Amino acid sequence: MNSPIVLALTHLSLVLLLVAALWAVIGPQARGRHIFFGVLLLASLSALVAGLGALLGHTASAEYPALGLPWLHWHLTLDPLAGFFLALIGLISTAVSLYGPDYLLEHRHDRTALGHLGFFTALFVLGMELVVLAGDAFAFMVAWELMSLASYFLVVFRHEQAANRRAAFLYLLMAQIGGLFILLGFGVLASFGGGFAFDAMREAVLSPLWASVAFGLAFVGFGMKAGLVPLHAWLPEAHPVAPSHVSALMSGVMLKVAVYGFIRFVFDLIGDLQWQWGVVVLAVGSVSALMGVLYALMQHDLKRLLAYHSVENIGIIFIGLGLGIIFLASGQPLPGVLGLVAALYHCLNHALFKSLLFLGAGAILHTSHERDLERMGGLLRRMPWTGLFFLVGCLSISALPPFNGFVSEWLTFQTALQAWSLEGGVMRSLIPIAAAMLALTGALAAACFVKVYGVAFLWQARSRPVRRARPTPLGMRLGQGLLALLCLLAGVFPTGLLQLLDAVPQQLFGQGLTEATAHGWLWLTPLSARTASYAAPIVVIALAAVWLLGVWWLRRLAVNRIRVYDPWDCGFASSIPRPSMQYTATAFTQPIRRIFGVLFHLDERVERGEEIRYQLQVGDRAWGLFYQPVERIIRAAARRIGFLQSGQVRVYLGGALMTLLVLLWLIS
């Protein structure tokens, strides 16, 4: 069903983003950022509404002869799959638009900084929306590059520091290599399908070998952008150095756009799935989830830690996708669809709670200029609202009921538990191992966020700026509060969301999860009522009832006073313990570091001089095992072909001529 309103809203969103970008450059300085973020808010809201409209069945498509090449017009397609991700982009950038003006308060007199940030933020969001909306590979790649380049300029925002420039360059390099892989992947599909439009690619008939080649290219390309291990190295470098609201967009939304690309490419365009792909995706996803959370545990830079958690959550999403491919390819559409829906649900959840956590980290950064956990402490009393919202984020990302992260992990587990219906022994035994890794990941994530919350928000501050932290301004609180509320709602009312999400598998495979919501809004029954059920609203009501009854009953006790006194500490402390005596983030994870020691590159030093000094560096094993060998190979190859570089123009011209001749011979 083609809806002109949805199309108009989509256009409105895109145009408003262009306006916002222009305004950032030419707009007047005084209060300019409020207008900028106001326009961004409108654009985000219209994207959100358009996306929801598409999910509800009001799709849209258009062709633009004016754009693109004369024989290769740009297409815009807003189907339910695109609609879901468009709504996701709109949702998170809505929260970011509320959060932004106050966050950028310190830059209010800096015309260049605001212009720079505003211009590229608007282009970044525009790029992401266009990627999702693109209806052909040409428009897709242009939008993809727009997204990559705009985010590069946002990462390099604080370019005075060499480390930031290095991080941004690494990001740009990997984004470009990833883009190349995607381009080649589209090339394979386009040559078989006879056109760059997605409709033509969908019709392409590929041999299994070529389909696998296309899949491999897409997996590497999109996996690089999504941050799958071992292609994640740019992520923990780039996300921390960007301004926090941009980190929220990058981690919460841009990684999802890469997931969108993967889903569109594999589930929609290639079409005929092969179970071996699912095994690869599942294995890489599991490793990413586990390694992501283990490395996150070792970090004490809050934003870096959150970036590693993105690796973990992307891993969880790809576990769902891998399960989906395996089941769909083995002729089990119902669990397959469940795996895909679990992955989509986790996309939404991760976008919500990760953006929430990044905005929280930004709030701390805003008031105390501190990213290091070891110097935080006691922030719950200094900034209660941010503390509360951050707690919601921690509970959600740790997959605890009744919050949203739990629902998607539960759905992923339910998919994995259908492994008995598969034929091959490889898959049947691989899936339980992946499920075990997912369970381990969840438990470790909880450990990590106990660490984060306990060290940063509880007890006493460990440094002067944190001790003087001030409550968060209203706009920033609104942005975080919106996301926190949505985290809770998405956890308590999963049936409603699943009904919305159902449009995506309906579009892709003509089959949905009809049984999941068959027993009313209260009961989530993904496959059947007998297999499993979960009633999140009842859980919330029961928890609240226990609390209220308990409080009411205890109020009636003879003694219900609370006396506030010094901590007891087993009688050891003669007075109140000092802040330096509390457990640090590094100390908290020491037991886990000891158990999983082989997986890290540890550099631990104890200097015994006048005073004992302890130093610990945790390096990423991926550098030594993957990147450095690759770098060595490239260097060696470059040396080998270096003899071509003779410095004589004649030789170069000869080479160019030869290449031309060979190419002409090839195509003749």
Place this chain on the structure above:
Amino acid sequence: MADLLNSPAAWGLALVQGLLFLLAAPLLTAWVRRVKARLQNRRGAPLLQPYRDLYKLFAKEAMVARTTSGLFLAAPYIVFGSTLLAGAVVPLLAVNLPTAAIADVIVLAGFFALGRFFLTLAGMDAGTAFGGMGASREMLVSALAEPALLMAVFTLAMTAHSTNLSSVVAYQLDAGLVLRPSYLFALLGLVLVAIAETGRIPVDNPATHLELTMIHEAMILEYSGRHLALMEGAAQLKLMIYGVLISNIFFPWGIATEFTPAALLLGLVAITAKLALLGVLLAVAETVLAKMRLFRAPEFLNMALLFSVLGLLSHVILEVGA
């Protein structure tokens, strides 16, 4: 599903079962202590002692460290509430109760995780070294124990094609006694997890406050009065839940499948006998074994995880096709 959910009698029974859980939990703890005392040639406290302790704690004034935040006061309610909720969904006397449909076994693990999250945060809130140490160790233990728990129950869930605890138990009843290798592994894994998660010897020692290796007691060190009572109550409930899980999933015989007084009475007698036996076994194990060093605990837990995964693998490889 609908007929089950609309039956008020079933809901009433479920409520009674939850209350029974609540009331019986201290008794199980007392029983274990009593048997242990006898094994050590002591007379031991009477079986009502934990009730008296809880009553005493509720009657006392609560002391709160001035370095804590609001989370410290809220945590006992959340810990207790989530543990009670976990207890409410475990089939104790009868299967097919409506509460079992609210949450399956993954949600059960989630309830435990929720309680643990707030327990550890509360331990860290006062900022004392003991609290941080206990929290760090608890997270270490649970990070390894939680996957082992899930894998152990997944073995049964895959056999029964359901993660619903009630369905699993009902399936076991129907299938009768079939000795499968996967069950044996899962049982071993679950027992080890239960020992670790309820803080028993050899992982933790519930009877000590002043030992550098302590875990659970270190986290609740700053609590007193009613807050301590709630925390202690939650720990007792947790022991009971694990006991019921082990006895009713692996040895479901006697549990009521229909809601008649005779069947329910039989169910009550059966679960009492099973828990009493388990309590004796636990007491014997705690008397014979010594507490391990903390860094031996991961080996213990890795063994639990290994058993559970082996159970799951032997199920999918050996038993599914056959």
